[in-house]
Amino acid sequence: MSVPPVEIHDVTVAYHRKPVLWDIDLVVPEGKLVGVIGPNGAGKTTLIKAVLGLVPLASGKVEIYGHPYANQRHLVGYVPQRESVDWDFPVTVLDVVLMGTYGRLGWCRRPGRAERELARQCLEQVGMASLTDRQIRQLSGGQQQRVFLARSLAQDAQIYFMDEPLAGVDAATERAIVELLQELRQRGKTVIVVHHDLQTVRRYFDHVILLNMRLVACGPTETTFTPEALKETYGGRLTILDEAAEAVRRGEGVT
Amino acid sequence: MISLGIAQKVMIGTSLLGTVAGLVGSYGVLRRRALVGDMLAHAALPGICLAFLIGVALQPALQARFGTDLALGRNILVLLAGALTTGLLGMGIVTLVCRWTRTKEDAAIGIVLSTFFGGGIVLLSVIRRLPVPDKSGLATYLFGQATSMLWHDIYVIACVSAVCLLVLCALHKEFKLLSFDPDFARSQGWPTTLLDLVMMGALTIVTVVGLPVVGVVLMAALIILPGAAARFWTERLGRMMVISAAIGAATGVVGTWASAGGGLPAGPIIVVCGATLFLFSVVFAPRRGLLSRLIHTWRLRRKTARENLLRTLYELSEPDLPKRRPIAIGAVRQHRAWSKGVFGWVIRSALHSGLITRTGDQLQLTAAGLARAVQVTRKHRLWELYLIQGAGIAADHVDRDADSIEHLLTPAIVRRLEGQLAEVGRLPGVPDVPQSPHELAAAEVEDAHG
Numbered sequence: 243m244s245v246p247p248v249e250i251h252d253v254t255v256a257y258h259r260k261p262v263l264w265d266i267d268l269v270v271p272e273g274k275l276v277g278v279i280g281p282n283g284a285g286k287t288t289l290i291k292a293v294l295g296l297v298p299l300a301s302g303k304v305e306i307y308g309h310p311y312a313n314q315r316h317l318v319g320y321v322p323q324r325e326s327v328d329w330d331f332p333v334t335v336l337d338v339v340l341m342g343t344y345g346r347l348g349w350c351r352r353p354g355r356a357e358r359e360l361a362r363q364c365l366e367q368v369g370m371a372s373l374t375d376r377q378i379r380q381l382s383g384g385q386q387q388r389v390f391l392a393r394s395l396a397q398d399a400q401i402y403f404m405d406e407p408l409a410g411v412d413a414a415t416e417r418a419i420v421e422l423l424q425e426l427r428q429r430g431k432t433v434i435v436v437h438h439d440l441q442t443v444r445r446y447f448d449h450v451i452l453l454n455m456r457l458v459a460c461g462p463t464e465t466t467f468t469p470e471a472l473k474e475t476y477g478g479r480l481t482i483l484d485e486a487a488e489a490v491r492r493g494e495g496v497t
Numbered sequence: 498m499i500s501l502g503i504a505q506k507v508m509i510g511t512s513l514l515g516t517v518a519g520l521v522g523s524y525g526v527l528r529r530r531a532l533v534g535d536m537l538a539h540a541a542l543p544g545i546c547l548a549f550l551i552g553v554a555l556q557p558a559l560q561a562r563f564g565t566d567l568a569l570g571r572n573i574l575v576l577l578a579g580a581l582t583t584g585l586l587g588m589g590i591v592t593l594v595c596r597w598t599r600t601k602e603d604a605a606i607g608i609v610l611s612t613f614f615g616g617g618i619v620l621l622s623v624i625r626r627l628p629v630p631d632k633s634g635l636a637t638y639l640f641g642q643a644t645s646m647l648w649h650d651i652y653v654i655a656c657v658s659a660v661c662l663l664v665l666c667a668l669h670k671e672f673k674l675l676s677f678d679p680d681f682a683r684s685q686g687w688p689t690t691l692l693d694l695v696m697m698g699a700l701t702i703v704t705v706v707g708l709p710v711v712g713v714v715l716m717a718a719l720i721i722l723p724g725a726a727a728r729f730w731t732e733r734l735g736r737m738m739v740i741s742a743a744i745g746a747a748t749g750v751v752g753t754w755a756s757a758g759g760g761l762p763a764g765p766i767i768v769v770c771g772a773t774l775f776l777f778s779v780v781f782a783p784r785r786g787l788l789s790r791l792i793h794t795w796r797l798r799r800k801t802a803r804e805n806l807l808r809t810l811y812e813l814s815e816p817d818l819p820k821r822r823p824i825a826i827g828a829v830r831q832h833r834a835w836s837k838g839v840f841g842w843v844i845r846s847a848l849h850s851g852l853i854t855r856t857g858d859q860l861q862l863t864a865a866g867l868a869r870a871v872q873v874t875r876k877h878r879l880w881e882l883y884l885i886q887g888a889g890i891a892a893d894h895v896d897r898d899a900d901s902i903e904h905l906l907t908p909a910i911v912r913r914l915e916g917q918l919a920e921v922g923r924l925p926g927v928p929d930v931p932q933s934p935h936e937l938a939a940a941e942v943e944d945a946h947g
Contacts, residue, residue, distance in 0.1 A: 296684060320684045327677060327678045331527065332731065333734055337734075341681065345685035345687075347670070349671070350668065350670075352669075
């Protein structure tokens, strides 16, 4: 069997010593559209950030194609939550998309004609070619989301991590984005998407990760996305887990 | 070089300082770190005093060793090293206080700033009573004294400017990414903490170098004002930095010129000049400026009022169309909740644009006015139909709802509106105006022709 694109071994993540993810252990198969599903505060965003090394792991390890993330960055594309940046920042749409090429460019090299051309192509793929020189403040929510997607396309990766790319976008944008995700899958990419709309999970994803502070289930959508599993994911937080986390947080003064 | 007068010499120094302060200040403003500069400057004062004291204390020993007076207490580099030390110490304390005591950053900055500054003032008054030479120079660090600048000081500023310029140019792409989306930067493997340190380091050095010129109290203004003003004029980071640098340089030149000509203190003049440019930007900048936004709002209100007048006239004369009947002003007023002043203004503006004519107290649409009124009424009714069809809003409520939105509908949205209504078979024949989906006040319509 070939090396899986993402392997998460016993990962626990804590914010200010309060654990938010407990012992996550899963393998993502290659070339699938994977949905990360769970209620608010289930740790979906944290899981992605843990894989990308943006939050420290309390324990466990993550492997991208069998190696630590630090050695495999060039294989990974990232779409953060739209609200995570200041959209009044003085840059244009093209500037933002070009940022996807910065990792490849390395220190001190400016993006040149080749990068610009690539960025324009990526914008075309998300249907934003006509807005290249627009200031990002003037974009609608759906357009901002497309800009972020185009930026990740410019990273030219094998695995994509996307944090709620379908949150707060209009119907037309949602259709366009889903088509794009499917196209990425066709080209053999692995796409991991944090998703909040349960109604569309079956239609959009081959594979699901059900999360609620711990891993509830992970597997092909048909067999994993069952009413029982959903009930377990959403049926109230595990109160003892919550209380234990709180106890750990409060323990900071005692220990 | 030697032939330059004092004023020109000082001008070179202040404009260089303004330029580089504008550049690093742009990032400070964009990253909401503007207060850091203020804290650094204030926290530098005790460092300057301590460096002076140490220099004075070492004086006899050094003189015995080297045989000459090194005048350490007067050496700008020694004093600036002291400023840098306590400035960074203050910054470190802010970080630690935030992390360990859950004090918020603004409170921590306020505490450290005033504590260090207070300590500095105490040291200053202690030094004033000591029987040592050169002590009067220290007091100038409070508000700065550009006119006492030596070539030596200008070399220091020039070197710092050159290094900062080099770093900012080389790392423009990295700093842009770090400022816009630090998480994404980290996911790409950029050492964001290191980049942040370099950026803040540049800010620190520039602040410290500016202290002898502008003084610890006012230095922050030189860092913040150009960047904040430049933000109003452009939507591109590169241009913003260039504009910011230009504003910084301009304030330096004007400040020096005013102080040389009028004997006014350069530092405060530089700051007042920067504030004036900032105010000018706030008011007059295109798009982001207050005036431009006011004009935009005013235009929109005029358009709204005029469209409402045209639609009212259209609806009142609708029974007799295509004949354009004169309508009594009183009838029009009944339909619109306008004050007398606004009503007069709307009518004057419509008369001026040739949309209506007035004879006595009768108003009549002109041919152009009718064409415009048809468009406006059509848009209004299409939107009403859409609200009833698509949003399920009751027919007798749509008038008010439509009123608030229809003036903002773009031609593209109107076309899509038509498409949607055509799909459900409710699009009235083009180019006719659809029937109003709700009763118009029939009695008033008749009144109007009386």
